[in-house]
Amino acid sequence: MHRLIIDRLAHDLSVLSHAAKTAHEAAIHEENIPDNKYDTLSLEASYVAQGQANRAQELKHALQTYRHLALQPFGEGDSIRLTAxxxxxxxxxxxxxxxxxxxxxxxxxxxxxxxxxxxxxxxxxxxxxxxxxxxxxxxxxxxxxxxxxxx
Structure with missing residues (x-):
């Protein structure tokens, strides 16, 4: 189970990092430079890029936490706790x-x-x-x- 979580978080982080990079490139692309104050495509793309970058940081932190997580052994009569x-x-x-x-x-x-x-x-x-x-x-x-x- 522990390995599945780490693998899934690593995969999700990779996908999200790529998406954030793509959104960032869209935000700064010359075709998206606003023509007027009502043209917000570049601004919207930058918001998406920032949101994805923030989530990528959260995933990176979670991945690090799970990589260092010590699994607890459980036997008969044990109480439920972290890693159960x-x-x-x-x-x-x-x-x-x-x-x-x-x-x-x-x-x-x-x-x-x-x-x-x-x-x-x-x-x-x-x-x-x-x-x-x-x-x-x-x-x-x-x-x-x-x-x-x-x-």
């Missing part, structure tokens, strides 16, 4: 799996055909899960889920 891979199951048998990471909550990944959602400890679900153990219950979207796996 947690599976929840509702009464109908539907399961959802989450990785509790330090950043990039909302990132969705596939592991062995199963969707894993990265959440942070500060998220509503993450704060519910921290400190819980196998067999405990949490509320998610108005439904009750039991913690059925922790690794």
């Amino acid at each position: 891979l947690v599976t929840l199951q509702d009464e109908e048998g539907t399961t959802k799996t989450f990785f509790i990471g330090p950043q990039e909550g909302g990132l969705k990944l596939q592991l062995d055909g199963e969707e894993i959602l990265v959440i942070t400890a500060a998220s509503p679900l993450g704060s519910q899960l921290i400190g819980k153990t196998l067999g405990d219950e949490v509320e998610l979207g108005g439904n009750s889920y039991e913690i059925t796996d922790l690794s």
